[in-house]
Every structure is written in C-alpha cells, then in structure tokens.
Amino acid sequence: MPEILIRPPAGEPVSLAEAKQHLRVTDSLQDSHISMLISNARIACESKTRRQLLHSRWQLVTDRFPMSGVGTPLPLSNDINLPAYAVRLPHAPFVDMQSITYFDMNSSLQTMDPATYTVNAAMEPALVSPVFGQIWPIPLPQIGAVQWTYDAGYASPIVAQAGSALFTVNGPVSWHLGDTTTFYNSGGALPAPLQPNTPYLIASASGNQYSVTDMSGGAITFTDSGSGASFIGTVPEGLRHWILLRVGSLYENREEVAILNRGKVEELPFVDGLLDPYRISLP
Known part of the structure; x- marks a missing residue:
C-alpha cells in the first residue's frame, strides 16, 4: 500500500513493566532490549492484522480518484455495496478523516470540502465515497496526485x-x-x-x-x-496478550517453536491464533 505514517504512535500499548512481569524479569539490565522486543512485537501485530493499536495519523497516496462505476452488485441478502468509486482506508479502526487533498490541473494543491464526501466507519477497512449527487474531481494526471489523510487506532x-x-x-x-x-x-x-x-x-x-x-x-x-x-x-486484550507472547518467545527462545524429544521442532499455532478475530482482508 502507498502509505505514509504522518504521526506515529506515542508509546507502546504494552508497558515495559507489564512485559517484565510477564517475563518474570526483576532487574533492569535488559530494559532496552525488552523495550525493543515490545516495539517489534507491536509492529508485527499491526502488520498481521492491519490494525493500528495506538492512535496514529496515516496518509494514503494514490495517483487518481477511483473511477465511477456500479461497483459490486448488491445481493438481496446483503445491505452493503462496494462501489468502484469508493476508497478503502487500509488501517483500522478508523477514527477521523483529516483531509482529502489533490493537485488540480494547474498543479495547485486543493482540499476537498468535507460536505462532499462521506465515510462508512462501520466497515473495516473504512470506505470513503462522494455523497449522493457529488463526484470526485479530476486531478492532475501524475503519480501521487491524491492524498487521503486520516487517524486510526484504539487508544x-x-x-x-x-x-x-x-x-x-x-x-x-x-x-x-x-x-x-x-x-x-x-x-x-x-x-x-x-x-x-x-x-x-x-x-x-x-x-x-x-x-x-x-x-x-x-x-x-x-x-x-x-x-x-x-x-x-x-486496545483489545487479545492483541495485547499476543504482544506479550511474542515478546516472551523472542526473549526466551528467539523463535516461535518448541523443541521436543528427539530433536523434533513443533510450531506453536495458538500464538497467531489470538489474532484471528482481528484480521482484516484486503482484496
């Protein structure tokens, strides 16, 4: 995804103190190492689930606005359509749309009026589309001409x-x-x-x-x-617990496997299973 992290998270969703308690570490000799493991585990969690744990500001950069069209036909058993003129904001949970900007044919940066578009924040990922009676403007035909800036995260x-x-x-x-x-x-x-x-x-x-x-x-x-x-x-407890398990795995074993009798190596599938309720699929 062509994304820019405009404002990164201000900290980590799991504290050093909680991670040390989970690891049963009582000294401070490895605090910096454990802090690094927390950050790496959080990044892995966000990458696997496409969820932003602590609030951050992202910018999705596209070459143009979506083409107008009928999109996915709406089944009688479904109340949600995925129109071709809608944009998916990759990170969830969506919090707020900061701006939609684009370069016009004079190469001037323009900001769209929020009254001309709407966001379906109930969808994950959230969808952005023009309101009824509006269409997307025509941007300058060059790469990176449209910027979608939004906030996402839990806390x-x-x-x-x-x-x-x-x-x-x-x-x-x-x-x-x-x-x-x-x-x-x-x-x-x-x-x-x-x-x-x-x-x-x-x-x-x-x-x-x-x-x-x-x-x-x-x-x-x-x-x-x-x-x-x-x-x-x-931040949901399942995601925080997964971070602690990943930190524990990296700290103790440096790998996510169990070494059994006769040298057999067994993966620990329950670790990633904690993320299953939170996974988001992108087409």
Whole structure:
C-alpha cells in the first residue's frame, strides 16, 4: 500500500513493566532490549492484522480518484455495496478523516470540502465515497496526485496529576464534549478513581487536555497520578496478550517453536491464533 505514517504512535500499548512481569524479569539490565522486543512485537501485530493499536495519523497516496462505476452488485441478502468509486482506508479502526487533498490541473494543491464526501466507519477497512449527487474531481494526471489523510487506532497515552480533574492526551486524536470513552492501564494502575472497562463522558476539552465525568454526570478528580502506562481508549486484550507472547518467545527462545524429544521442532499455532478475530482482508 502507498502509505505514509504522518504521526506515529506515542508509546507502546504494552508497558515495559507489564512485559517484565510477564517475563518474570526483576532487574533492569535488559530494559532496552525488552523495550525493543515490545516495539517489534507491536509492529508485527499491526502488520498481521492491519490494525493500528495506538492512535496514529496515516496518509494514503494514490495517483487518481477511483473511477465511477456500479461497483459490486448488491445481493438481496446483503445491505452493503462496494462501489468502484469508493476508497478503502487500509488501517483500522478508523477514527477521523483529516483531509482529502489533490493537485488540480494547474498543479495547485486543493482540499476537498468535507460536505462532499462521506465515510462508512462501520466497515473495516473504512470506505470513503462522494455523497449522493457529488463526484470526485479530476486531478492532475501524475503519480501521487491524491492524498487521503486520516487517524486510526484504539487508544492514546494519558498523563494525569493528583488533585486535578484534567489529564493530557499524547496522540493525534481529539475527543469532543459528550463523547463516551474508556481507559486502560498497562503495568500498574489507572489514576484513581478511574476504573478499566468502565465508560466515562468527556466533560471538557481544551487542546490536548480533557476532563471526564461518570455516566451519571459526577465529576472525576484524580487522587493520584496512577502508575505504569495509562491510556484513553482500550486496545483489545487479545492483541495485547499476543504482544506479550511474542515478546516472551523472542526473549526466551528467539523463535516461535518448541523443541521436543528427539530433536523434533513443533510450531506453536495458538500464538497467531489470538489474532484471528482481528484480521482484516484486503482484496
């Protein structure tokens, strides 16, 4: 895929502390090596599933807009069409479309009006197409003439301070008043009184600083800053567990096989099986 990573993830979905606990490592002599294994495992997970774990900004670059056409015929038993004029955004889960830009016939960069296109974010990968009554413009006939910039991912790291209701988000995604969100922690505990797998409402938003309330509207003030790594949004546990298993495999064996009696080598298929519910297929 012709893609550019505009803004990479701000950290890793699994903390060094959680990985060391999984590995039963108590010293700090190999912290840098284990951190490298976490990063490599996360990249492998994202590559196998085409899912973005922590929020990042991507740019898909194409030579032109899709050709108009009828696309895939819509079966009577199916409510979704895949029209030829739609574009698939490769990374999931889709969060927000930042812009669609293109070079016009005068080689000037133009930005499309968001009112002229729509995104089906329920699809994985998400689909972008013109709204009813609109068509894609004609770009300059050269390579890389069209750019599709979007955010994808599950979560972003946060920093909270004891005695404050505000927390800071490190990532490209923005939240809006009234949005529902969750939090999770890796290698420690969320800032109290936040609880994992619990919905909260965004109560204020200013730049990259936010506050939340519980679902009844009760204000949340942090009594501590938490420990380990805390995140707004939740990376699925199956994906995080796979990362830990991959880190453990690389750390202990340097390979994903078991050496059995008489020198027999047996693959461990259950490791990649954890990714099966999250795989995305691209035609």
